[in-house]
Amino acid sequence: xxxxxxxxxxxxxxxxxxxxxxxxxxxxxxxxxxxxxxxxxxxxxxxxxxxxxxxxxxxxxxxxxxxxxxxxxxxxxxxxxxxxxxxxxxxxxxxxxxxxxxxxxxxx
Numbered sequence: 001x002x003x004x005x006x007x008x009x010x011x012x013x014x015x016x017x018x019x020x021x022x023x024x025x026x027x028x029x030x031x032x033x034x035x036x037x038x039x040x041x042x043x044x045x046x047x048x049x050x051x052x053x054x055x056x057x058x059x060x061x062x063x064x065x066x067x068x069x070x071x072x073x074x075x076x077x078x079x080x081x082x083x084x085x086x087x088x089x090x091x092x093x094x095x096x097x098x099x100x101x102x103x104x105x106x107x108x
Contacts, residue, residue, distance in 0.1 A: 003076050003083065003102035006045020007052060008038065011071060020055075024090060027059040028072035050100040053091065060088035076102065 009028040010016055017025045032054045033040040040054045041047050052058075059066055061075040062085050079085055081104040089098050 001081050002105035002108040003079050003081050004046065004105040005072075005076060005100065005102060006042035006047040007058075008033065008040050008042075009058070009072060011066075012057065022057065023093070024057060024059065026065065026067045027057040027090070028066055030054055030056045030058070046100050046103045050087075050098050052087075052089070052098060052100075055091070057090045058087050059090055059095075062086050063088075081105075 007030050010031045012022065012025055012027045012029050014025050016029060020029065022029065030040045030052060041052050058072055061072065064070060064075055066072055066075065079102055081102050084099055084101045087098045087100055089096050
């Protein structure tokens with residue numbers, strides 16, 4: 001079974017960082033959504049329960065950095081649903097730690 005976090009994100013690149021005025025160039029950026037039917041943080045999801053927000057940038061999963069060779073999805077896929085993981089998140093320029101218990105992917 002695939003683990004489920006419940007965020008829609010953009011892999012950060014220099015261009016994306018410029019567009020959103022971000023100071024970092026690696027990570028999973030939870031971009032603001034223009035659609036109520038496709039929110040960036042899915043209601044009732046593990047991400048929502050953990051308090052992740054639009055404009056957060058997830059930079060690491062259990063200490064493993066997200067970069068060009070390690071996407072958020074590939075890092076999460078190492079874990080099973082029900083596993084508690086620690087995400088390093090940059091919010092408003094501050095680094096915070098967010099603990100999330102992964103759910104089951106509703107689409108798998």
